[in-house]
Amino acid sequence: MSLRINIVLFGIGNVGSTLLAQAIESQNFFRQRYGIDLRFPVITNSTVAFFEKDGNPNQWEVNFERSAVPFSVDDIIDYVKTQQLENLVAVDATASAELVRSYLPLVQNGFHLVAASKIANTLHGEFYDQLRKTLAKFDRQFLYRTNVGAGLPVINTLADLHRVGEKITQIRGVFSGSLSYIFNRFGREDLSFSQILQAAEKAGYTEPDSREDLSGNDVARKLLVLARELGLSIEWNDISIHSLLLPDLNEKNSKQEYAIGKELLDGPYRIAKLTQTDGHVLRYIGQLDVASKKLEVKLVSEPESSPLGRLTGADNLVEIYTESYGQNPIVVQGAGAGKAVTARGVLSDILKIAESVKRTEAVWNKATV
Structure with missing residues (x-):
């Protein structure tokens, strides 16, 4: 059985929309090869968010304009709690400094972070250190390989x-x-x-x-x-x-x-x-x-x-x-540079977190048997 990873995607511009296309196109491959099911229960632009309805996984192109509603990050946190969603990853494909200020509450509420944006890593050192301490405290990961060189390692x-x-x-x-x-x-x-x-x-x-x-x-x-x-x-x-x-x-x-x-x-x-x-x-x-x-x-x-x-x-x-x-x-x-290589780098970070979560779950399940 595949492990479901629930991704909240902030930003559906060039990188975000390309990421969605790449993830959906490769979804069967990820399930069969890695036993990982990538899902996008929440997708946002700068003002509105689409919350996935039962039975319509990843059909964001069809539903976003019709069903998206104004949102706050607190709304998203409340939604994932109400839906009892686990294995959470927040992906920042925006250029929003305001969203970066929400990284801490996202981590505190169980989210791993993946960012194409460089803002969090180039703000003043006090925030940089505080974010790392919060990640360590809540045992969450923050990956950002595309900050330098897009898809290059x-x-x-x-x-x-x-x-x-x-x-x-x-x-x-x-x-x-x-x-x-x-x-x-x-x-x-x-x-x-x-x-x-x-x-x-x-x-x-x-x-x-x-x-x-x-x-x-x-x-x-x-x-x-x-x-x-x-x-x-x-x-x-x-x-x-x-x-x-x-x-x-x-x-x-x-x-x-x-x-x-x-x-x-x-x-x-x-x-x-x-x-x-x-x-x-x-x-x-x-x-x-x-x-x-x-x-x-x-x-x-x-x-x-x-x-x-x-x-x-x-x-x-x-x-x-x-x-x-x-x-x-x-x-x-x-x-x-380029939306395709950047999106592929973001996807690589998501998969790296997903594989880590899967290993942790396997160890936990073995220990409780």
């Missing part, structure tokens, strides 16, 4: 190394798919920076407002997640962020001013490109030096023959330097 690899006592000395790499795409093309093609930026926007690689990419803040958040994964007490203000924006073209400009002023970026980046050492290319990286606790987000010039220099497309590449491996880093490379 960056966090998992780092956590495994740290867990067995491997001394991590440095982490550096290209953490942004959009900026990877821009600088990979800029290094090889005779096009202006603004032309490639606009191509990236048109292809959907950047955020709707590409200043969010160029600011470096997203790379900084990922670097902060990794630093805290190593137990470092780092706050947002400790990170040195060298924005790709300019004093006269930045977040303070209106959207219209930014849209028509992108050519201002061409001169500085053309100069940076032309004044490099021969055989080098520009890359926008995040870098963490563990010993000094120094975190930097910056534009650098890399040899074309290096792993970072050979990057193509919109790939991410993360180098993890350790004491045992010396000057030869562990390299994790691949697609670091």
Whole structure:
């Protein structure tokens, strides 16, 4: 008999809706291969929630618009208690800071957590520590492998190394798919920076407002997640962020001013490109030096023959330097963005929790026989 895992999904945008499609498509496989039945008794967007009716498992496409009602997290907690639902997982596929404030009561009421959102891991250290203590107290898990590198095993690899006592000395790499795409093309093609930026926007690689990419803040958040994964007490203000924006073209400009002023970026980046050492290319990286606790987000010039220099497309590449491996880093490379790979990473975290719950239940059942 399959073990039922009850998932409350917050957010049905690109990642959330793709996750549902992947989970439902693979449901029979999960039952047959792992003995796990993934169900979604509650699905929400930012304002309303669909509560599953008996006999209609996972038919959210048909029922959401017709049956969804305004909700609060307390309503969801009351619902799962009334329905006596067990093996609970709350999945955060939103960008909501308000929802993150509900992580603690969710854990206190029996939920494991899976998050695509980086917010909980990049808030002030006091909340970060409080969440971990609450998870430990209630014996719940919080997984977030997609916080860095979408579906790539960056966090998992780092956590495994740290867990067995491997001394991590440095982490550096290209953490942004959009900026990877821009600088990979800029290094090889005779096009202006603004032309490639606009191509990236048109292809959907950047955020709707590409200043969010160029600011470096997203790379900084990922670097902060990794630093805290190593137990470092780092706050947002400790990170040195060298924005790709300019004093006269930045977040303070209106959207219209930014849209028509992108050519201002061409001169500085053309100069940076032309004044490099021969055989080098520009890359926008995040870098963490563990010993000094120094975190930097910056534009650098890399040899074309290096792993970072050979990057193509919109790939991410993360180098993890350790004491045992010396000057030869562990390299994790691949697609670091996209709704399909991100949703698959979230699904992997859900299954990891489900398998852990199943093992625990098996031990409990054996002990009570």
